[in-house]
Amino acid sequence: MIPEQGWHCGHTMYRFRREAISGPLSKTCQDQFRTALDPESGEAPERLAAYWTSGHRADFAVMSMDPDPAKVDAVHQKIMAPPLGQFVEATWSFVSVSEISEYVPSLEQYRDRLIASGAEPDSPTLAAKMNAYERRLPMMREQRLQPEFPDWPSACFYPMNKKRAVGANWFNEPFSKRNAMMAEHAQSGMAFAGKVSQLITVGVGLDDWEWMVTLWGRNPQYLKDIVYKMRFDEASAKYGEFGPFYVGYKATADEITQHCRLAH
Amino acid sequence: MIPEQGWHCGHTMYRFRREAISGPLSKTCQDQFRTALDPESGEAPERLAAYWTSGHRADFAVMSMDPDPAKVDAVHQKIMAPPLGQFVEATWSFVSVSEISEYVPSLEQYRDRLIASGAEPDSPTLAAKMNAYERRLPMMREQRLQPEFPDWPSACFYPMNKKRAVGANWFNEPFSKRNAMMAEHAQSGMAFAGKVSQLITVGVGLDDWEWMVTLWGRNPQYLKDIVYKMRFDEASAKYGEFGPFYVGYKATADEITQHCRLAH
């Protein structure tokens, strides 16, 4: 059940079942909620974060990652177990795994790209850039496979497919063309370095969409800005199909119950 | 969490859970409802308005705006908190932020447009129009970012996307063409000045549609008239994709419970 490479990843949206809640949640329920969302608890998966969410579809979101899918799903089961489970409904979720995208350039591909962009093949500048990339590559791989979750206030979550329509079929395009479009797309993202951090996980074969996008923002405005900018990239404009979008704000279990006016 | 520019905006539709209501709402519930919808309460967001709505999907709509997303969502949480939350279901919502559209002409662009429409480059008429626009621009920006809600009886709400179909892909069009279509669209709207007031907020990256449209009308007929007229604009006819439409009539909490025959 442990992937050779990458971690299992779960995103789940929940609402409190207000129709069944006549007063503050019981102390037992609040304790159960605290334990389920505690990233320091012994049983917690490697990564665990929670967010209160805007809008009526969900009150809060939980995101978790671990090599073991049972540990990822255990967070959900801890929330849904009695007695708290009587007062919570999971309204959406996505199941995925982390991976190194085939579009991340190898050292050699990176060199070719630099030269194609005008760099001199044997220049010291090229060598310096190559050295920097070589040092960055393991960290980039680590951040994709076993990412640290940034402690930023806002995040947005959405799944996506690549279109397979007549006249716009991503999976019929040659690798070289897909690669070039993904490079343009990556360029768009780089303009938001330090403002937005991105994680792409794969749902192919596991859930209804091909990819899951997690964007963490230092400010919710950046989430809107980056998604709007990227929508003009050919990879998105022509081939992107997007599922539901959720925006959330980092919170502990107690902050969530307080925001939802269900704490004592 | 506070955007550099613009306010957070929430639209939420609610129905009373008639299946659980055997008589008038309790005084406690009615007080809770009044407080939640009171724009003068200390905790209220900068803007707050409510509407009873026609049709079975919702009994009432609430719209709110504030720099802080937690204050916008707090209105929803105040309605859904116990005990009132047992008798209310949120049936639809949209999460967005206000912004200055990229299609609002700058002074320079406005000048170019006037000249393109036949104005003499150095004429006093042109200068006068430029002066007027320069004075209007800050108010226009203010009205987009931190709009006053007009005190008109009717309003309609709907989200929209721009199409990315093969043969009609808004995000593949050059800015100049999109700009021209948006100018035509704005022209259609101007015919309803004084009858309909419009607010466009952005949901990209935050919710399932790209934009949210709020139209306030002095008469509900104008809402129908403007949307019908605009549907023939190329920006809508060819590129518009529309989500659910809701029509509502401005009301206080008490007027809503009376209209719904749930007041004592």
Place this chain on the structure above:
Amino acid sequence: MIPEQGWHCGHTMYRFRREAISGPLSKTCQDQFRTALDPESGEAPERLAAYWTSGHRADFAVMSMDPDPAKVDAVHQKIMAPPLGQFVEATWSFVSVSEISEYVPSLEQYRDRLIASGAEPDSPTLAAKMNAYERRLPMMREQRLQPEFPDWPSACFYPMNKKRAVGANWFNEPFSKRNAMMAEHAQSGMAFAGKVSQLITVGVGLDDWEWMVTLWGRNPQYLKDIVYKMRFDEASAKYGEFGPFYVGYKATADEITQHCRLAH
């Protein structure tokens, strides 16, 4: 809230919540139902009719019209108020207003049409037809804006859009072409004069579809026949998009509860 021209119109489908009904409806509930559906009650809107409906989606349909949208929605609220509201669920509705379609020919347009169809410009036949149309026109307008509901046994209800697809975009067609298609469509309908009576109301800006179609039939077979025939008209075949169809049979409140086996 009162339109300058036209009446507000509501169509709502309801089912009895059988899961909550352990015996006949109480006398109080039956009285409430009778009052809500009574077109002669003091508070009733200008037009009010009810139908029991075939199929599982609804047990009955209610259609109402009035200049005041609050009076139209009040019928719905009277049904959903406690105690009856505990046992009824509204499963679908449509909000619209009546209007004079832009495709109804003016006297002048009618004359042009007759001549285009081969009539002699100054002939007495033409003059006679013009006279007849001139006399008919005010009644036609009245019947569109403030229609009498015929006392026929069956009716069907469905909403529709005009397509805005690449290659079949109604809103990109010139008025002359749309007008010609609507004239052909009207011709199809005329073949059912005396068998089917039709009302088109507008939902643009008010609800999720652009138009609402109400067909009253002297026999349910005619409803099927006319819709099938019209589907071959270019306006429908190429441009029509249809929402849910409901068929119903005119009934009083008591006939509905008896049909549903919920009366004492």
Place this chain on the structure above:
Amino acid sequence: MIPEQGWHCGHTMYRFRREAISGPLSKTCQDQFRTALDPESGEAPERLAAYWTSGHRADFAVMSMDPDPAKVDAVHQKIMAPPLGQFVEATWSFVSVSEISEYVPSLEQYRDRLIASGAEPDSPTLAAKMNAYERRLPMMREQRLQPEFPDWPSACFYPMNKKRAVGANWFNEPFSKRNAMMAEHAQSGMAFAGKVSQLITVGVGLDDWEWMVTLWGRNPQYLKDIVYKMRFDEASAKYGEFGPFYVGYKATADEITQHCRLAH
């Protein structure tokens, strides 16, 4: 309410509301169920059959036909009346009427078809075939309008539309082409004579799809085989749009409650 030609037809899918069932159904409920599904009861419609169904969407299906739509719907109302209605949910239904398809060849058309297929105009073979068809025609019409339901063990039910897409618009094709495609389609069906019996009823103007298909099979495998074979016919491959498919097995009320483990 009685059609000039054809019978009203109802297909309804039901599930038992297991969430509300803590033990076997009461004797009262079982009696109510038996009576509602009894084709020999005095109030029963002309045709009435029930099936237990595979899969989670429904536990059983009921199909009924009668000249009077109130008698068809009464079967549904008898099931949903208290007390049984508390424990049953109707999950899908389709409302239609029987008719003679416009693609059934008249004697004259049949003759033309035979000649087009190579028959000699005045040959005794042609005359014999014509005689046979003439004798068969009234039975075929009867079987379409007032069909006997075969007592075979399995059946499948699904609604369908004919596509009106750009590039594949059934309703824009001339009758001759539609007729030829329907003849090919009929040919496909004939290969299953004695194995599968088919009934097409019309939902145009009455429900959300244009046609309802009922297939009775001597063996469920034939249901799969015929639908798969027909999918390659141009009428289906290019123009067919299919709704939900349900497969069921003929059963009495008692067999259904036993299969569902709800009998005493």
Place this chain on the structure above:
Amino acid sequence: MIPEQGWHCGHTMYRFRREAISGPLSKTCQDQFRTALDPESGEAPERLAAYWTSGHRADFAVMSMDPDPAKVDAVHQKIMAPPLGQFVEATWSFVSVSEISEYVPSLEQYRDRLIASGAEPDSPTLAAKMNAYERRLPMMREQRLQPEFPDWPSACFYPMNKKRAVGANWFNEPFSKRNAMMAEHAQSGMAFAGKVSQLITVGVGLDDWEWMVTLWGRNPQYLKDIVYKMRFDEASAKYGEFGPFYVGYKATADEITQHCRLAH
């Protein structure tokens, strides 16, 4: 009801109704669950396996096969019978039958394929391959019609259609082209021999999708890998339409209730 060839097959997804569960499941319920999922019980179908599933849509999946559709559905009925059925909701299912695909090459077709790939017509190599295929064929047929379920830890389940769009219509393609695409597709699958085992069953005429895919993986990563790889095959890229995907992990009834924290 017994197919001439092939077995009936059921896939059903379930969630525990947490809203109704205030503590561990009763011993009676747990016993009922154990019996229903016991492949060794006397009444069990020929094949029966259960999986706990990731994500909010289902807590567990059950897959069963038998010549008798009533025995396949009986597994579902045993779970939904009282008292356990009060606490379980079936959230998705698919009804299908096993069959020999028309694209499995006969001996003769296999020979033609080898020659087309460059084999010498009368060479010993060709003869050896033919012999091997001849020995393999009965097992392959058996594995398709009456498959053994591998005892691997993970599985994914999803239904699919072949597209019938304008410009990409599988059912309009000649057999030779479909056959070649399916051969390419099979080739993709062979790269996962020993890692992934696949079963295709047919839902045509029985349920809403044409085929049901079951993939068993020695590691969940392989499920993602194979589906991603195959998506580039023309049969999938151009013609595949995919329904919901579910991923699960093999488990007994007790392991499921423990994972879901509902066991004592």
